[in-house]
Amino acid sequence: MKILRITLLALTALSFAATAGCGFRDIDKRFFVIAMGIDPADQGAKGYKITLRLAVPSPKVEPGAGNNQVVTMEATSIAEAVRLLKAHVDKEFDFGHCKLFAVGEKLARRDYTDILRWLTRRRDVQSIAYVAIGQPDAASILKVEPKSERYPGNTLFLMFGKDGTQSSYLVPVYLFDFIRRYREHGIDPVLPLIRADKDGYAITRLGVLNKSKLMETLTPGETETYSQIRNQDAKSTVAAVKNGNTMVINVDHIATHFKIANENGEYVLRLWLNVSGIFEEAPLGVYEEDWNQLEALFNQQIASEIKKLFKKMQQAAVDPFGFGLRYRATHPGTEQTWKDWQNLYPDLKFDIKVRVEIEGTGLVK
Amino acid sequence: MLNRIGTLFAESRDLTLDRLQNDSLIIEVAYISTLCDESKVSDFILVPFTKQEHPFEDLVKRNPSFKRLDDPAKWGDTLLHGFVLLQLNGMVYKLDAARIIRNENPQTMVETVIMGPQISLSEDLIDSINIVRSRYPSEELAVEERTVGTISKTRMLLVYDKHRVDATVLGLIRAKLERISDPFYTATGELVRSLGDRYRLFPSMMVTERPDRVCSAIEDGKVIVLLQGSMFAIILPSTFFDFLHAVDDDYDSFWMTRAMITLRYFAVVLTITLPALYVAIMSYNPELFRVQLTFSIAGSRSAVPYPSFVEVFIMLFMIESLIEASVRLPKYIGSTATTVGGLILGQAAQQAGLVSSIMIIVTSVVAISNFVIPVNNMSTAIRFLKYPLIVPAIFFGISGVTFGVFCYLVYLADLRSFGKPYFRIFGRRQSQSSDVGQVGR
Known part of the structure; x- marks a missing residue:
């Protein structure tokens, strides 16, 4: 009995050898990849140009102490490129802290689906990494070395994460979300576009993709609208123009919901957007004006902006808001439902109701 | 009787064998003088026997301090427990006259509390x-x-x-x-x-x-x-719970003592798993940390020439020696040892590049959280548990540590203390309502 017990225990312990990850390798014998750029190979050759930004750790943490090493390799597949790159460095690559996968714009415009084969399978690629499109290509993004970095890659982590800046023009997209949107019928992927900007990055636009390539890029304004509708982003503003004066409301609270209704055989998408907030920028004397009229002005102008954005998406035949998913969720789960939606989306009507509530002028009277 | 006792014992100077005689009686007295209070012997036996105010025979019979001891085989043991043997008219009596050297009213030293009884049990x-x-x-x-x-x-x-x-x-x-x-x-x-x-x-x-x-x-x-x-x-x-329960928990503020109990369980988990987790995270799963920490650890470890588990063993060896030394040393030198070991050695080991700075923190957390456990024998037992856990961490990383902790839990749940389930955490129930059927091994 005792022997049996010990044998069982030993067998269980041995079976763990199979489940353990990569071999024993100390943290200082690893090269942490903090960002990876994927571009098409140069001069029209088949394959990819992979750029890795490696962190050179230092015990000192101070501004400007973040050191990087950027390596580049071309190969027919991503896995091969990474394997070849290993022969150029002295430590093992670890993608466990790779927070950004930048896809070159050229590749995104051509066909991005092949890179997912590697991204979904590689063991140490984290699902919570961010994905973005690099303009004009991914390599140039990785070569930027911001001066203020305390440790390698910090600028990117802060920009994308919720710790640092939170811009309504930056919609971070996680890898798992990207893959989900790629696979799911009825919702299409979006990716932020990164431009190198001297010693830093500029991320203000959003690229809208269909299931295989980049279809449309949004302007910063449209990106903010997207973020307000899709993510109910309260760190944003709404604006309206009255007599040539721009008035801006800082959003305190935002809520949207939509519904796909069938009216006399015609499908209509109804969207409600409720915004409340206080003025951030307005001409003098706004307190004395009729706030109902101001609100009506906001309502009308915002609604037309949203409608314009929806029409743009409709014309590009992409659905980043997930209207199709909602349709599928509220209709029978058959193949036919999906086909129906594909037929009716190009003719879908939009009915947008915005209700802005002005809470204050931003001044104490 | 005297001859018999004389042959029973090895040659010992403190064995007192006396034959006394007064007007009417002959008695034999045997005792080990170093074990007995001699004033008691003289008060109860010698003085009344020589003064003869009352018949000594009656005195022995009436005083319940004198007990009959008929079995000669027990004489030796009785003497060794500090009794006086007295033979009178062919009958043997024993009288308890033990003098025990002990510490007087000792204060609690091992398990101290702030507000609670300060006196401890006696050695007697x-x-x-x-x-x-x-x-x-x-x-x-x-x-x-x-x-x-x-x-x-x-x-x-x-x-x-x-x-x-x-x-x-x-x-x-x-x-x-x-x-x-x-x-x-x-x-x-x-x-x-x-x-x-x-x-x-x-x-x-x-x-x-x-x-x-x-x-x-x-x-x-x-x-x-x-x-x-x-x-x-x-x-x-x-039960396991009893060992993590300090007596203060019943004396002090309710909420703070509850928080302290929670803290103790947390400390137990830390002190057992932290060295193993250090090895596992350093060498298998560095993605577990936030990226800042990863880079600073990687930076501070880059000077360390040995793999992480060697580093862990070096530091654990140092801290265990330190604890052992401060127990063994006389109280007056004890504090010197901790200062030398803790401050100087720790700092120097890190600067010499022998261990990383994070390892110093890990070691001190392990040691300090071990001292949080209120009962000393549990504290010592827990001190050992971290070592077996390092082995699966070296070979299998995080999954190994998880497996090891699982083994500990299963083992704990399997334990019985005199038939009572040992790992019944909320176990302060009356014994009458305790569970049945579990038989001790």
């Missing part, structure tokens, strides 16, 4: 029982006397509340006490081992010097074992 059984009885004045308190040790014949008391004690537990303890056959018992720890704790990873009997802990245990229906010559009592059965 009589005083200990005095302390316990005065705190537990109940007619239900039973005190059973036995001896343990084939040579030492150490006196031992079983103390329990007759009404509240669990009969099966008491039966098990008695049966185990019958069975033990070691020659010598000088400390309660030895008795704990003999009672079945020898190879267990966790202590199933609590060793304490606190009379308040003893009394609340009696009130819970537990059995107390007191040993002559040791100021520590054994409380059995005990």
Whole structure:
């Protein structure tokens, strides 16, 4: 009995050898990849140009102490490129802290689906990494070395994460979300576009993709609208123009919901957007004006902006808001439902109701 | 009688054998002078015998301090326990005149509290029982006397509340006490081992010097074992929860003591797993940390020439030696050892590139959280547990640590303390309502 017990225990312990990850390798014998750029190979050759930004750790943490090493390799597949790159460095690559996968714009415009084969399978690629499109290509993004970095890659982590800046023009997209949107019928992927900007990055636009390539890029304004509708982003503003004066409301609270209704055989998408907030920028004397009229002005102008954005998406035949998913969720789960939606989306009507509530002028009277 | 005793003992100067004679009687007195209070001997025997105010024969018969001892085989043992033997008219009497050297009214040293009884149990059984009885004045308190040790014949008391004690537990303890056959018992720890704790990873009997802990245990229906010559009592059965419960928890502010209990469990988990987790995270799963920490650890570790587990063993060796040294050293030098070891060595080891700065933190957290455990024998047991866990961490990383912790939990759940489930965390129930069917191993 005792022997049996010990044998069982030993067998269980041995079976763990199979489940353990990569071999024993100390943290200082690893090269942490903090960002990876994927571009098409140069001069029209088949394959990819992979750029890795490696962190050179230092015990000192101070501004400007973040050191990087950027390596580049071309190969027919991503896995091969990474394997070849290993022969150029002295430590093992670890993608466990790779927070950004930048896809070159050229590749995104051509066909991005092949890179997912590697991204979904590689063991140490984290699902919570961010994905973005690099303009004009991914390599140039990785070569930027911001001066203020305390440790390698910090600028990117802060920009994308919720710790640092939170811009309504930056919609971070996680890898798992990207893959989900790629696979799911009825919702299409979006990716932020990164431009190198001297010693830093500029991320203000959003690229809208269909299931295989980049279809449309949004302007910063449209990106903010997207973020307000899709993510109910309260760190944003709404604006309206009255007599040539721009008035801006800082959003305190935002809520949207939509519904796909069938009216006399015609499908209509109804969207409600409720915004409340206080003025951030307005001409003098706004307190004395009729706030109902101001609100009506906001309502009308915002609604037309949203409608314009929806029409743009409709014309590009992409659905980043997930209207199709909602349709599928509220209709029978058959193949036919999906086909129906594909037929009716190009003719879908939009009915947008915005209700802005002005809470204050931003001044104490 | 005297001749017989004379032949029984080896040549010892302190064996006093006297034959006395007054007008009418001849008595024989035998005692070991170093074990006895000689004033007692003269008050009870010598003075009344020589003064002859009353007939000495009557005196011996009337005074209950004199007890008949007919079996000559017991003479030796009786003398060795500090009794005086007296032969009168062919009959042998014994008189307790033991003089025991002990510490007077000792203060609690091992398990200290801020607001609570400061006096601890005594090294003498009589005083200990005095302390316990005065705190537990109940007619239900039973005190059973036995001896343990084939040579030492150490006196031992079983103390329990007759009404509240669990009969099966008491039966098990008695049966185990019958069975033990070691020659010598000088400390309660030895008795704990003999009672079945020898190879267990966790202590199933609590060793304490606190009379308040003893009394609340009696009130819970537990059995107390007191040993002559040791100021520590054994409380059995005990559960895992009891070991993490300080007596202060019942005296101080409710919410803070609850927080402290939570903190203790957290500390136990930390002190067991942290060295193993360090190895696992450093060498297998560095993605577990936030990226800032990863880079700063990687930076501080880059000077370290050895793999992480060697580093862990170096530091653990240092801290364990330090703890051991401060226990062994005389109190006056003790603080020097900690200063030298803790501050200078730790700092120097890191600057010399022998260990990373994070490892210094890990080591101190491991040591400090180990000291949080209120009962000393549990603290020592927990101190060992971190070592076996490092082995699966070296070979299998995080999954190995998880497996090791799982093994510990299964082992804990399997343990019984005198028939009671050991890992019943919220286990301060009355013994009457405790569960049935679990039989001790």
